[in-house]
Amino acid sequence: MDERVFNFSAGPAVLPVPVLEQIRDEMLCLPGAGASIMEISHRGGPFTEIIHSAEANLRKLLDISDDYAVLFLQGGSRLQFSMVPINLLGEGQSADYILTGSWGKKAMEEAQKEGQTRVAYTAKGSGFDHVPEQGDLDLDPQAAYCHYTCNETIEGVQFNGEPDTGGVPLVCDASSDFLHRKLDISRYGMVYACAQKNAGPSGVTIVIMRKDLAERSDANLPSYLSYANHIKEESLGNTPPTFAIYVVDLVTKWLLNDIGGLDKMFEQNKTKALKLYDVIDAHSDLYKGHAQPSSRSVMNVTFNLPSDELTSKFLGEAKKHKLEALKGHRSVGGIRASIYNAMPVEGVDALASFMKEFAKNA
Ligand SMILES: Cc1ncc(COP(=O)(O)O)c(C=O)c1O
Structure with a gap:
């Protein structure tokens, strides 16, 4: 096949053509860098500008306040399934999961390996064909956090607003509808999304997290698994996925400038x-x-x-x-x-x- 098709892939998925064209044009020489994005240091000026720009674009698109950190991590959303409980679920605590499809179920199964979970709602009985009403939720007011998947990619069901969890931090897997609309970030403890559906290529996962929640990270965690460490290191604790972050920067610029x-x-x-x-x-x-x-x-x-x-x-x-x-x-x-x-x-x-x-x- 040597011609572009209409690509309905669930992810990795279609990218904006102007973004692909810019990647092509800059492939041999990123302006100001004298080399491609894949050949330059993550600590040098050109990449520092790119990662700062990607973060600034996300902050602008979603109106993210300084109370929240924006991180660019690896390991996909799958790693977040584990990092969330590893960091946020303390000894003797329990976490609520709202299950509206296959990904939420997988997130809870990973969390069960780390601590105690509780089902606040499941739509399994009807084959995951709907999302609950607020009144259907059985929420634990003492929960360490409440996790839900705002868009279930496999079943094609989506929340059109966020559940109200009272004072319990809301953690959202937004992998497959991130940046499809504005979110009121202040209603969330944390939002995470792998990039390869709406925000860029595979290889980077964006985490938006209320900074005070990261204080729960145990100081003895392996450093890559610690949100507190990633916040301290500004996503540069190890070599980040530089190419993927570069594309996220281009996609978010496209959303701001071309889409409006x-x-x-x-x-x-x-x-x-x-x-x-x-x-x-x-x-x-x-x-x-x-x-x-x-x-x-x-x-x-x-x-x-x-x-x-x-x-x-x-x-x-x-x-x-x-x-x-x-x-x-x-x-x-x-x-x-x-x-x-x-x-x-x-x-x-x-x-x-x-x-x-x-x-x-x-
Ligand atoms: C809603 C949702 N969560 C999590 C994942 C897993 O993401 P990854 O493959 O980046 O680990 C996907 C992937 O399709 C997804 O759609």
Whole structure:
């Protein structure tokens, strides 16, 4: 394949074309550096400027106050599943988990290896097809923290606001909808997101954390596992993923300058998602949306066809229209269209037209 397709991959995922063009243009020589981004020291001037700029862009996009640290870590969101309890869950304490899909479940399983957890809500009984109402939550007011996954990438269910946990610090895995809209960061103890869906390439995970929470980190932790250490070292305790951070800087500049901020991005995202859900609803005999309508994700649109045979036919014919990576996650099957920030509206229009056409002939 030597031509760009419409790439609906759940992650690593589509990046904005202007960002890719800039990477290409700067590949041999980053301006002012005399070498590529991959060849320069993480302690030198050009990279220092990049990491500071990436942080400043994130602070501007999300209005992050100085009470919060912004970290660029490695190990993916998976490492955060462990780092959160290792740092925040003290001896004799318990942490609440709100389970609305596969990733939240995995986060809790990792936390169980480190300490005591409690299920504040689970949507497992209905196949993780919805998010709870505030009144459905069974919260422990003494919990060390309450963890939830604002967008479940596999099932395609999404919160459209944050749960109210009272005084208990809210910890959010925002991996698959980070930067798709503005968040009120002051409502969170911590937000983490691997970059490879909406913020850049794989290799870096962004952690936004209320600084006082890092005081819970045990001084004897291995230094890479300690948030307090990463805050002290300003993400430079070891060699950070320099290329990935450089791309996060470019993506966040694109959001600020080309898109015009996260409110505008959110409008575009809602419009794109609606186009696909409208087709699903208009052809409900063929396309069965997985998520209940009020919990539908604007990032990952998941649906099933009546048989495996029709699913394979759908995927095969979609490919011929350059609509790629639409296969649902191996654990749930069906179709998943990931329509992150950088998916152009033309890609969504092409998929919507294809779905209508396919329904006519099915
Ligand atoms: C919501 C969510 N959490 C966590 C992860 C795991 O991220 P990583 O592969 O960076 O560890 C993913 C990856 O798809 C995800 O979608």
